[in-house]
Amino acid sequence: MHDNVISMNFRAAGDAEGVTATSDVREHDEQSAATVHSIRTEATEKDEARQRDAAELAGLLEASARGQEEAFAALYDKTKARVYGLVVRVLRSPDHAAEVTQEVYVEVWRQSARYDRSKGSALAWMTTMAHRRAIDRVRSVSSETARDERYASKEGGREVDEVWEKVEQGFESQRVREGLAALTAIQREALTLAYFGGLTQTQVASKLQVPLGTVKTRMRDGLIALRGALGVET
Amino acid sequence: MSEDRTIEHDNVGAYVADALDDREREEFESHMASCEVCEREVRDFAETFAELTFATQLTPPADLRESVLSAIAKVRPLPPLPVEQADVAPADAGRPVVVGSAHPRRALEVVPEADDEDGGLEQPAAVTRLDEVRARRLRRVLSFAVAAAMVIAVALGVSVVNLNQDAKRQQQVAGAQADVLAAPDAKVYPVRMQDGSQASYVVSKSLNRALFVGANVAGLPADEVYQLWTTADSSTYRSAGTFAGTGTQQILIDGNVADTRALAITVEPSNGGRGSTAPTKTATQPFAAVTVPA
Numbered sequence: 001m002h003d004n005v006i007s008m009n010f011r012a013a014g015d016a017e018g019v020t021a022t023s024d025v026r027e028h029d030e031q032s033a034a035t036v037h038s039i040r041t042e043a044t045e046k047d048e049a050r051q052r053d054a055a056e057l058a059g060l061l062e063a064s065a066r067g068q069e070e071a072f073a074a075l076y077d078k079t080k081a082r083v084y085g086l087v088v089r090v091l092r093s094p095d096h097a098a099e100v101t102q103e104v105y106v107e108v109w110r111q112s113a114r115y116d117r118s119k120g121s122a123l124a125w126m127t128t129m130a131h132r133r134a135i136d137r138v139r140s141v142s143s144e145t146a147r148d149e150r151y152a153s154k155e156g157g158r159e160v161d162e163v164w165e166k167v168e169q170g171f172e173s174q175r176v177r178e179g180l181a182a183l184t185a186i187q188r189e190a191l192t193l194a195y196f197g198g199l200t201q202t203q204v205a206s207k208l209q210v211p212l213g214t215v216k217t218r219m220r221d222g223l224i225a226l227r228g229a230l231g232v233e234t
Numbered sequence: 235m236s237e238d239r240t241i242e243h244d245n246v247g248a249y250v251a252d253a254l255d256d257r258e259r260e261e262f263e264s265h266m267a268s269c270e271v272c273e274r275e276v277r278d279f280a281e282t283f284a285e286l287t288f289a290t291q292l293t294p295p296a297d298l299r300e301s302v303l304s305a306i307a308k309v310r311p312l313p314p315l316p317v318e319q320a321d322v323a324p325a326d327a328g329r330p331v332v333v334g335s336a337h338p339r340r341a342l343e344v345v346p347e348a349d350d351e352d353g354g355l356e357q358p359a360a361v362t363r364l365d366e367v368r369a370r371r372l373r374r375v376l377s378f379a380v381a382a383a384m385v386i387a388v389a390l391g392v393s394v395v396n397l398n399q400d401a402k403r404q405q406q407v408a409g410a411q412a413d414v415l416a417a418p419d420a421k422v423y424p425v426r427m428q429d430g431s432q433a434s435y436v437v438s439k440s441l442n443r444a445l446f447v448g449a450n451v452a453g454l455p456a457d458e459v460y461q462l463w464t465t466a467d468s469s470t471y472r473s474a475g476t477f478a479g480t481g482t483q484q485i486l487i488d489g490n491v492a493d494t495r496a497l498a499i500t501v502e503p504s505n506g507g508r509g510s511t512a513p514t515k516t517a518t519q520p521f522a523a524v525t526v527p528a
Contacts, residue, residue, distance in 0.1 A: 073299075076302060105305075109306040120277050132252055
């Protein structure tokens with residue numbers, strides 16, 4: 001494809017002006033077609049890879065339920081960065097995060113027989129558990145006040161933007177980034193304060209000074225937009 | 235009715251983001267139990283957040299792997315749930331274990347768990363503040379418990395007396411445990427197992443017996459057992475028997491109780507070793523350690 005474009009340009013340069021214009025149009029069309037094609041291929045490959053990974057994780061979790069420690073070790077290796085990264089993001093303390101991450105994995109091991117792959121992916125099952133435990137820790141720790149104040153202060157807004165920006169940058173795919181950027185400010189803020197900041201919806205409402213009902217609907221709308229951006233289907 | 239439904243439905247995003255308070259969460263969960271739309275959306279959004287963790291990935295410290303794997307080696311996965319049941323609610327700090335339900339006529343005195351904060355015992359022991367006098371007394375004796383627990387750990391590394399009374403003890407449990415629970419001086423000491431689950435000792439100094447009661451004892455690999463210990467002087471440790479089973483356990487400690495100053499549990503190899511050989515996996519800390527008054 002690349003060669004093709006170059007040869008077209010070469011040809012266009014030698015032609016009359018009118019022809020050059022036509023050639024440019026054709027070139028543009030072909031590039032678009034190529035882009036569409038590569039996006040489609042990328043998406044399909046990603047979906048397939050995602051399904052493979054999901055099936056593998058589910059299998060490892062199910063093997064763990066039968067007491068297979070090697071399977072659990074493999075599960076740990078494949079999910080540790082996801083789980084730990086999430087916990088760090090919520091707790092903002094690497095030491096506490098390591099501790100909570102360990103608690104999460106012991107709990108994953110203990111409860112492994114209760115995972116049901118017909119009800120969702122192993123990763124979602126684990127990250128849900130990790131998030132809940134991290135949030136519990138945040139809410140029980142006394143330095144909560146300090147955190148709250150930080151989020152509530154003038155810098156709070158900037159912090160929300162930073163967190164979100166990092167999340168966006170974490171994705172390589174331009175398509176995902178654009179999808180994330182399409183969330184409205186209030187959707188983004190509500191989700192970030194709640195999911196990463198550990199605030200309750202009531203606290204989010206008072207921080208953002210919007211009615212609680214607005215926070216509820218924006219969080220849900222925001223998740224629908226997120227779901228679209230990330231292309232998640234269950 | 236339909237209005238309630240709509241209102242509850244609005245909470246779906248906040249629910250998945252763990253942004254509901256306890257009351258709201260309970261209400262939403264009871265709504266979700268009968269609302270397929272919400273249940274479906276909760277699953278979808280959970281997947282969405284799981285995808286989002288792609289962006290926040292961070293490699294944990296390398297030593298966490300070893301730490302996690304050795305922690306899970308001590309815990310057996312729970313059996314599948316027959317019915318939907320309250321999951322791993324974090325252990326209720328300070329709530330004493332209910333024991334002796336077979337003997338409702340007698341209320342046992344429950345000694346609050348030792349306060350962990352100035353003790354530094356590895357096992358988290360939640361405190362119940364009954365009154366200041368008790369709390370002070372606990373603090374005073376706590377240093378002894380810590381010392382005792384540490385010495386147990388050291389003793390295990392050397393050698394200990396092997397008292398294999400399992401068979402005998404099994405036969406005695408039925409009758410003797412009732413005696414312990416009914417003893418006039420019986421006291422209950424709530425403790426935590428290595429996985430944080432609750433258990434307790436019922437101690438009768440006058441009978442020279444105690445009962446270990448665990449409602450939800452975690453399973454161990456086939457080659458390991460729990461071993462109970464007593465000590466009179468915090469330097470000599472006496473085996474008070476072993477047990478292996480999971481779930482509800484009532485283990486009689488027969489003898490060496492009248493003079494004991496502390497009780498604790500370790501995980502030991504089950505192959506007759508019981509500390510008489512150099513421990514392998516037994517670098518584990520003692521847990522469920524408690525000091526009892528002389």
